[in-house]
Amino acid sequence: MIKTENLCKTYGKGEGSVSALKNANISVSDGELVAIIGKSGSGKTTLLNLLGCLDGADEGSVFYGEDDVTKFNDNQAADFRLRHIGFVFQFFDLLPELTAAENILLPAKLAKTPADKYREIIDGLGLAERIDHYPAQLSGGQQQRVAIARALINDPEVLLCDEPTGNLDEKSGKEVMELLLKMNKEQGKTILIVTHDREVAAQCSRVIEISDGVVA
Numbered sequence: 273m274i275k276t277e278n279l280c281k282t283y284g285k286g287e288g289s290v291s292a293l294k295n296a297n298i299s300v301s302d303g304e305l306v307a308i309i310g311k312s313g314s315g316k317t318t319l320l321n322l323l324g325c326l327d328g329a330d331e332g333s334v335f336y337g338e339d340d341v342t343k344f345n346d347n348q349a350a351d352f353r354l355r356h357i358g359f360v361f362q363f364f365d366l367l368p369e370l371t372a373a374e375n376i377l378l379p380a381k382l383a384k385t386p387a388d389k390y391r392e393i394i395d396g397l398g399l400a401e402r403i404d405h406y407p408a409q410l411s412g413g414q415q416q417r418v419a420i421a422r423a424l425i426n427d428p429e430v431l432l433c434d435e436p437t438g439n440l441d442e443k444s445g446k447e448v449m450e451l452l453l454k455m456n457k458e459q460g461k462t463i464l465i466v467t468h469d470r471e472v473a474a475q476c477s478r479v480i481e482i483s484d485g486v487v488a
């Protein structure tokens with residue numbers, strides 16, 4: 273279970289500061305598929321970054337089970353991220369100088385895990401034929417599937433996805449959503465998806481709405 277308690281995040285100081293998240297309390301059970309929606313600038317990415325220990329909170333806690341990850345130091349946070357959380361971003365964020373295979377295996381290399389699901393993952397995502405290509409040689413849909421494979425390589429319990437279909441055409445977007453739904457149904461992954469797309473949100477079991485930094 274993931275639970276936040278009075279989570280607050282302000283960017284900057286003084287007059288120009290932006291209060292991006294105000295006392296956010298959410299809880300997500302194991303195996304849930306949750307959409308996070310809200311207007312541009314409402315704090316969705318901020319929330320996801322805090323849930324993923326990619327950024328520190330000003331106040332409040334983020335619990336994964338009993339562990340409050342906001343108390344972790346940088347090394348602990350990095351280690352926790354590598355082992356327990358997979359990230360999928362809108363612009364794929366693949367390393368351009370690495371092949372698809374090298375991108376996918378990078379988190380396993382960093383975490384020194386055996387990557388024994390590699391074959392199953394790339395076959396399941398239909399990437400086998402393109403595995404030695406560089407990101408620039410892949411379509412958007414293929415790049416996003418590589419990013420999903422990378423997110424799955426250490427077999428995390430949780431996937432955090434920030435507009436994973438936002439930069440894809442309709443067909444590729446649908447395929448990516450189907451893959452995420454499958455990961456949720458068949459492997460019980462807990463998945464949080466930030467999205468602007470009503471159709472995507474409708475496929476999730478629950479919707480969390482954020483408005484101006486406040487969870488509705």
Ligand SMILES: Nc1ncnc2c1ncn2[C@@H]1O[C@H](COP(=O)(O)OP(=O)(O)OP(=O)(O)O)[C@@H](O)[C@H]1O
Binds near residue numbers: 310312313314317319
């Ligand atoms: N690094 C930063 N420095 C200063 N302000 C920031 C920073 N990151 C985000 N903000 C501000 O915090 C608020 C919330 O931003 P956030 O990125 O969480 O919104 P969002 O809901 O993800 O929006 P979008 O749908 O456009 O991606 C916005 O007003 C934004 O301008």
Ligand SMILES: [Mg+2]
Binds near residue numbers: 316317318434
């Ligand atoms: Mg965002």
